[in-house]
Amino acid sequence: MLLKNNVKGEWWRAMIQERDDIVALDSAIIQNPKVWEASGHLAGFTDPLVQCLGECKRRWREDDLREQQLGAEDAEGEIRCPKCDGELSEPRQFNLMFETYVGPVHDEDDKAYLRPETAQGIFINFKNVLSFARKKPPFGIAQIGKSFRNEITPGNFIFRTLEFEQMEMEFFVPPAEAAEWHDRWMDQRMRWYTDLGIRPDQLRLRAHGADELSHYSSATSDIEYLFPMGWSELEGIANRGDFDLTQHAKFSGEKLEYVDSGSGDRFVPHVIEPAAGVDRAMLSFMVDAYDVEEVEGRERTLLRLHPRLAPVKVAVLPLVNKDGQPEKAREIYEELRALMPAEYDTGGSIGKRYRRQDEIGTPWGVTVDHQTMEDDTVTLRDRDSLDQSRIAIGELAEKLTRRLGEPWASPKLGAAAKS
Amino acid sequence: MLLKNNVKGEWWRAMIQERDDIVALDSAIIQNPKVWEASGHLAGFTDPLVQCLGECKRRWREDDLREQQLGAEDAEGEIRCPKCDGELSEPRQFNLMFETYVGPVHDEDDKAYLRPETAQGIFINFKNVLSFARKKPPFGIAQIGKSFRNEITPGNFIFRTLEFEQMEMEFFVPPAEAAEWHDRWMDQRMRWYTDLGIRPDQLRLRAHGADELSHYSSATSDIEYLFPMGWSELEGIANRGDFDLTQHAKFSGEKLEYVDSGSGDRFVPHVIEPAAGVDRAMLSFMVDAYDVEEVEGRERTLLRLHPRLAPVKVAVLPLVNKDGQPEKAREIYEELRALMPAEYDTGGSIGKRYRRQDEIGTPWGVTVDHQTMEDDTVTLRDRDSLDQSRIAIGELAEKLTRRLGEPWASPKLGAAAKS
Numbered sequence: 001m002l003l004k005n006n007v008k009g010e011w012w013r014a015m016i017q018e019r020d021d022i023v024a025l026d027s028a029i030i031q032n033p034k035v036w037e038a039s040g041h042l043a044g045f046t047d048p049l050v051q052c053l054g055e056c057k058r059r060w061r062e063d064d065l066r067e068q069q070l071g072a073e074d075a076e077g078e079i080r081c082p083k084c085d086g087e088l089s090e091p092r093q094f095n096l097m098f099e100t101y102v103g104p105v106h107d108e109d110d111k112a113y114l115r116p117e118t119a120q121g122i123f124i125n126f127k128n129v130l131s132f133a134r135k136k137p138p139f140g141i142a143q144i145g146k147s148f149r150n151e152i153t154p155g156n157f158i159f160r161t162l163e164f165e166q167m168e169m170e171f172f173v174p175p176a177e178a179a180e181w182h183d184r185w186m187d188q189r190m191r192w193y194t195d196l197g198i199r200p201d202q203l204r205l206r207a208h209g210a211d212e213l214s215h216y217s218s219a220t221s222d223i224e225y226l227f228p229m230g231w232s233e234l235e236g237i238a239n240r241g242d243f244d245l246t247q248h249a250k251f252s253g254e255k256l257e258y259v260d261s262g263s264g265d266r267f268v269p270h271v272i273e274p275a276a277g278v279d280r281a282m283l284s285f286m287v288d289a290y291d292v293e294e295v296e297g298r299e300r301t302l303l304r305l306h307p308r309l310a311p312v313k314v315a316v317l318p319l320v321n322k323d324g325q326p327e328k329a330r331e332i333y334e335e336l337r338a339l340m341p342a343e344y345d346t347g348g349s350i351g352k353r354y355r356r357q358d359e360i361g362t363p364w365g366v367t368v369d370h371q372t373m374e375d376d377t378v379t380l381r382d383r384d385s386l387d388q389s390r391i392a393i394g395e396l397a398e399k400l401t402r403r404l405g406e407p408w409a410s411p412k413l414g415a416a417a418k419s
Numbered sequence: 420m421l422l423k424n425n426v427k428g429e430w431w432r433a434m435i436q437e438r439d440d441i442v443a444l445d446s447a448i449i450q451n452p453k454v455w456e457a458s459g460h461l462a463g464f465t466d467p468l469v470q471c472l473g474e475c476k477r478r479w480r481e482d483d484l485r486e487q488q489l490g491a492e493d494a495e496g497e498i499r500c501p502k503c504d505g506e507l508s509e510p511r512q513f514n515l516m517f518e519t520y521v522g523p524v525h526d527e528d529d530k531a532y533l534r535p536e537t538a539q540g541i542f543i544n545f546k547n548v549l550s551f552a553r554k555k556p557p558f559g560i561a562q563i564g565k566s567f568r569n570e571i572t573p574g575n576f577i578f579r580t581l582e583f584e585q586m587e588m589e590f591f592v593p594p595a596e597a598a599e600w601h602d603r604w605m606d607q608r609m610r611w612y613t614d615l616g617i618r619p620d621q622l623r624l625r626a627h628g629a630d631e632l633s634h635y636s637s638a639t640s641d642i643e644y645l646f647p648m649g650w651s652e653l654e655g656i657a658n659r660g661d662f663d664l665t666q667h668a669k670f671s672g673e674k675l676e677y678v679d680s681g682s683g684d685r686f687v688p689h690v691i692e693p694a695a696g697v698d699r700a701m702l703s704f705m706v707d708a709y710d711v712e713e714v715e716g717r718e719r720t721l722l723r724l725h726p727r728l729a730p731v732k733v734a735v736l737p738l739v740n741k742d743g744q745p746e747k748a749r750e751i752y753e754e755l756r757a758l759m760p761a762e763y764d765t766g767g768s769i770g771k772r773y774r775r776q777d778e779i780g781t782p783w784g785v786t787v788d789h790q791t792m793e794d795d796t797v798t799l800r801d802r803d804s805l806d807q808s809r810i811a812i813g814e815l816a817e818k819l820t821r822r823l824g825e826p827w828a829s830p831k832l833g834a835a836a837k838s
Binding site for chain 1: 421423424437439442443468478517519520521522523553565567581582756757760762763824
């Protein structure tokens, strides 16, 4: 939870706080069904569903089975149930949006859908934002929030789930600048992952082939991470052209365009969309940071997380549970936790407590020992290098705060380069 | 959006970061229907619905109409449609949970519900958390997230909406300590609002009468704020006893109790629950901060928001758009926004730009003028006092960061006390 919050926080910092051309939004999960008519989701957001007619009666995605059994999604030939080898039904198109009803009556008129993506909530708020946010193209609207897809085959740990969280940003640009902004956003999004510690050789940008492109997109590239189950999508960066604003203008009867108050020029902005999954990003940061190494003949498991992503920044540990050390350590802990997430731990040997913090990726350990009681210095331990240095208590807060702001290079990157 | 994020951030800081006895959770919105059977929501989370049999056919909550027309929810007597004075149908109990179906089939077995509260997600994770989080009672589990209620009569701006956000914390305690912890949490939660600037005379803690108490609660108090529409609930603080863990143990077949590894003592913890609404809290902070005053013969509208809640902490403004001032201001802005949300504005007269920031509650303004170009000092303007002081650019970052951490008293409180 804390790691996931930090992933969202870093996206927010990069998208909102450190820029002045993107504003924030929190749109509704349950929206007017017209929205999904306009976006094409009602008609086309479907997967081909087949059911086992043999013993197990399980349901599968036909396209997945074709790829697994015949080598390609659109291959001709017979596929069978992977569970019990039973025959399969004819495929039917199954809409992935969860349905519900607003109000006490369950008529067709009262039907609504849980959003399958946050993007459409941004498009339908384009005109609102344009009128109050004092921005003009190029500018963006960013949103983090839950989306819902009635997936037939969720799986791969938290990679595909029915309920998930997205970080999406729609960037509205003059049509002539779309290709240039698409390039720029691909660069920036790749750099976001590597700046936060992902090893570049585990990350790739893959352009969609012409046959892969969605109906709304003239160009899309996926940022993929090399998970244990293979290369998988973390984020798609699409040039959506004017498809969305044009569709919503048509279905709502509202003009969705930008009119320059000076020149009177008007145009429907084109849209560049970097759309990332929070849960997937979190999983990639965890997988990438995971490391096992030998230290003095013993195995050490650790997460080499970027300090800004680490759930706990610093652990404060008394060396022994006597001689005033616990009280002193507690005092330091209470000072530090006002500034950053911190832990205080007295349970078990100091070695065991260090390992516990290594396993959750805590970058720094502060140890209070007998010398502390004499000269008000502590040991500062670095998770990655295992360096221990002596530092005055009075300098701790400033030093750690400063280091949280400094650039950081993944030590795993160095290790990989050496090996 | 930024204000709402800050409200959530401050709750998070108070509940998670600055304590060591509460852990974080993000549980599912769509949960197994058994959860709502166990909690009592499936049978009892209903409102009495009546429909107009006259012209307008509108739907109403019967209890609301009785209170409005007869003076009490349970008063006997005739009520009529408030819109067209039509006759009303007999009431029927209407469940407020939104229904949906998981998977492609819409059988009774596949029915699921959107959570109407985050609390139950915490109870069903009690055993998980107990087994990995190294906590023992008294300890808490906290969660911020969206909940959904199919309300018949939403309204009062964002006070009651179908989709809303909650900040709930379930605090598990030894049974003998429940009353004491209930008192403690009432104090702490009241102080949270006043520490963040709510005027104490606009806030009250109201204990539920015996007839108002939920079936699960032995004592509940509401924190209420005096909104323009009257005293309304921001947060409920309930002593839920062992109702929830006992119910979920019964329905899941899992023992939900704490066993002390030393003494072997075992007990079902009692639960104290401070449950707050994010949107309501945000609305109360906005309403409370809103002020209009006369400054040098002209009206000034401002939000006297606590600096930690303010969406933008500092605005950097060049006095004139020439002589290198915009470039200098931009430089300062870029330094500051790495540390805190900042804005850079060149549009219109300096007075107009100050007012714009006052209206969104920005506590500090930094103005770059001709003197800046000579001696690298700027004017620092205080939103509340309107004091302007000269300060070196080099000292800005540290000074503003420090002031964000310092206690702050609502200037409106002072004004109210004087008048």
